[in-house]
Amino acid sequence: MERYENKRRWPRFAAYLPVQCTVLDPGKADHRQVTGMTLNIGGGGIALLLGETLALGIPIMITLGREEPIRGHVVWTDRRMLTFLKTAVPHGVAFEKPVDASWVQQWVSQGRRRAHVRAPVLLDVEFTPAGTGAHGTCFNLSQGGMFIATEHPSPPGTEVILRFALPSVAAPLSVRGRVAWISGQDREASAVTGMGVQFLDLNPMDTAVIGTFVDRLRPDVSAPDASPRLRSARGSRRARR
The missing domain is CATH 2.40.10.220 (predicted glycosyltransferase like domains)
Incomplete structure (x- = not known):
């Protein structure tokens, strides 16, 4: 070549x-x-x-x-x-x-x-800050990052390794990211606890994979009502623990 x-x-x-x-x-x-x-x-x-x-x-x-x-x-x-x-x-x-x-x-x-166009999804995500493993649910995804609903978000600025699988993709993705912001710390009943993560140094193959996945979702999926699904995801997560 x-x-x-x-x-x-x-x-x-x-x-x-x-x-x-x-x-x-x-x-x-x-x-x-x-x-x-x-x-x-x-x-x-x-x-x-x-x-x-x-x-x-x-x-x-x-x-x-x-x-x-x-x-x-x-x-x-x-x-x-x-x-x-x-x-x-x-x-x-x-x-x-x-x-x-x-x-x-x-x-x-x-x-x-x-890269900033997001699609609503529900994906299990494992994230590893400072050598410890934690889990959450990805609520939206783009080529630039994702929002992870989790009861234990990492502080802003924390670098994390994200591991998640996309439907129809044989191998799970492992992506490095940085926590850009967190939500739900005000303890309001309607607040979604979680964190926004920006991808770091995403390689071209993973970028293409995520971009294609997002493109396939956006025309057919309307924005979901987050709260009931989040409660369901959290409940099933606690049940598995």
């Missing part, structure tokens, strides 16, 4: 966005459609996760959001990886013509905004 790292003339920026590719198979009248996720973007090319391995040199048309398709060709591929998309293959695509810097800036901004 040749990455052309030393030959790049355009900087790359991390951006995790859904993408659709039209594979222009030579000699075939019908063009295949392949969906995936971006890993990074630059003026001269893009790195993608796709559900199948494309041949080196094959031309493709890449569509990001509502922008016009961009023509390019595959210049490298890597080994298949396990992700939320079951398995995915990293690809490097060089654009036939460099794109304007304003387009790159727009794509990167979309990725950053997407």
Whole structure:
């Protein structure tokens, strides 16, 4: 695999966005459609996760959001990886013509905004502050972090290791984070006790997995009434202890 790292003339920026590719198979009248996720973007090319391995040199048309398709060709591929998309293959695509810097800036901004889009979930989470294990329930999730309902939140600034499993993902995720804020310490009956955790140094694969999971939830799931579900989750948690 040749990455052309030393030959790049355009900087790359991390951006995790859904993408659709039209594979222009030579000699075939019908063009295949392949969906995936971006890993990074630059003026001269893009790195993608796709559900199948494309041949080196094959031309493709890449569509990001509502922008016009961009023509390019595959210049490298890597080994298949396990992700939320079951398995995915990293690809490097060089654009036939460099794109304007304003387009790159727009794509990167979309990725950053997407990182703060949250989806309501109910996931068991194990968190490990200062070498001790504790449990809670994740109430909402984004690429940037999560809110964990727990009767014993860690103080703001505490670094924690979060372990949680997403439906349809074979292996649980282990993510480093920092407690940004806590709630429910005023002892009001309606307050939800818990903590907001910001992810730290989330790797591209985990970012893509979480982003895809959040995207699949948001169109179909309305915001739940938190209180009854929280009481149920807490009750079942105490019962297991």
